[in-house]
Amino acid sequence: MKFVSRLASLFAVAFATSTLWAQGTIKGKVVFQGTPLKPRMISMKQDKKCDALHKGKPVTGDDFVLNPNGTLQWVLVYVKSGAKGGKAPSKPVVLTQHECIYRPHVFGIMVGQPLEIRNDDPLLHNVHFVSKKNGTFNLGQPVKGMKTQKVFRSPELPPSSYFKCDVHPWMRAYVGIFDHPYFAVTDSKGTFTISGLPAGTYEIEAWHEKLGTQSQKVTLKAGETKDITFVFKR
Ligand SMILES: [Cu+2]
Numbered sequence: 001m002k003f004v005s006r007l008a009s010l011f012a013v014a015f016a017t018s019t020l021w022a023q024g025t026i027k028g029k030v031v032f033q034g035t036p037l038k039p040r041m042i043s044m045k046q047d048k049k050c051d052a053l054h055k056g057k058p059v060t061g062d063d064f065v066l067n068p069n070g071t072l073q074w075v076l077v078y079v080k081s082g083a084k085g086g087k088a089p090s091k092p093v094v095l096t097q098h099e100c101i102y103r104p105h106v107f108g109i110m111v112g113q114p115l116e117i118r119n120d121d122p123l124l125h126n127v128h129f130v131s132k133k134n135g136t137f138n139l140g141q142p143v144k145g146m147k148t149q150k151v152f153r154s155p156e157l158p159p160s161s162y163f164k165c166d167v168h169p170w171m172r173a174y175v176g177i178f179d180h181p182y183f184a185v186t187d188s189k190g191t192f193t194i195s196g197l198p199a200g201t202y203e204i205e206a207w208h209e210k211l212g213t214q215s216q217k218v219t220l221k222a223g224e225t226k227d228i229t230f231v232f233k234r
Helices: 002-021 048-053
Strands: 024-033 076-081 093-098 101-103 106-110 114-119 125-130 137-141 147-151 162-165 172-178 183-185 191-197 200-208 212-220 225-233
Touching: 024 200, 024 212, 076 106, 076 172, 076 191, 093 106, 101 172, 106 183, 114 137, 137 147, 183 191, 191 200, 200 225, 212 225
Parallel strands: 024 225, 093 114, 106 172
Antiparallel strands: 024 191, 076 183, 076 200, 093 101, 114 147, 125 137, 125 162, 162 172, 200 212
16 A cells, blocks of 8 residues: 555656656747738749749749738747757758759758758759858859758848859748757748747747748746747738
C-alpha cells in the first residue's frame, strides 16, 4: 500500500513537472480585408531563357498573394519580444532560384543556421544579398545545380534584409534572421504555426511586404495552444 501511494506521488510529481515544462503553440491565420492590390505581372522577355521556362507567358509576382479563402500568403509571423535562445539547427534552410523566381519568397532563419542557395535553372543567376546588420554579398551562379552556403550573424527583420538578382530585376526574396526559433511564414491557406514555446507573454508580429506590420500580445500557459488572427486592411 505504502509502495502504491509512493508510486502515485511520484507520478504526480512527474506530471506536474511535465506540465510546467510543456511547450505551447501559437497558431492562426492572416486575413485580408478591403480592396486587394492588383497583381503585379512580370514579363521575363529581357531574358529569353527565363521567358522560355514560362512558355512566354507573364508571371504573377509574389508581393501580394491573396489566397482564395481571403487570407494572405508570404506573411512572416514571429515572436518580437519575450523569447530567448535555442540552438541553431544544423539543417540548412534552402533558397532556390527556380524558373527565374526565388523560392520561398519570404522565409525565416536562425543566426548561425546554414542557408543553402541553389540554382535550379540552366542559366546565369546572380545572388545579391542586401542588409543593414549582416553585410552584403554578391555571387554569380552561372550553372544549373550550383550550391553555395552562407550563415548570418545578427538578428534582422525584413524589409532591410533581402535577396535580389542583378540579372533579373523582378527576382526578390525576403529573410527574417532570428536569435530564437519562433517564427513561421503563412502558406497558401494563410495559416502559420509557431510551436515549442515555453509559458510566457509574447509580442507576436506579422510582417507583409506591401502592408507593413501588425502585432499583438499573447500570454501562453504551459502546454497551451492559442489560436490568433491578424487582419490586414487596405
Ligand atoms: Cu536571376
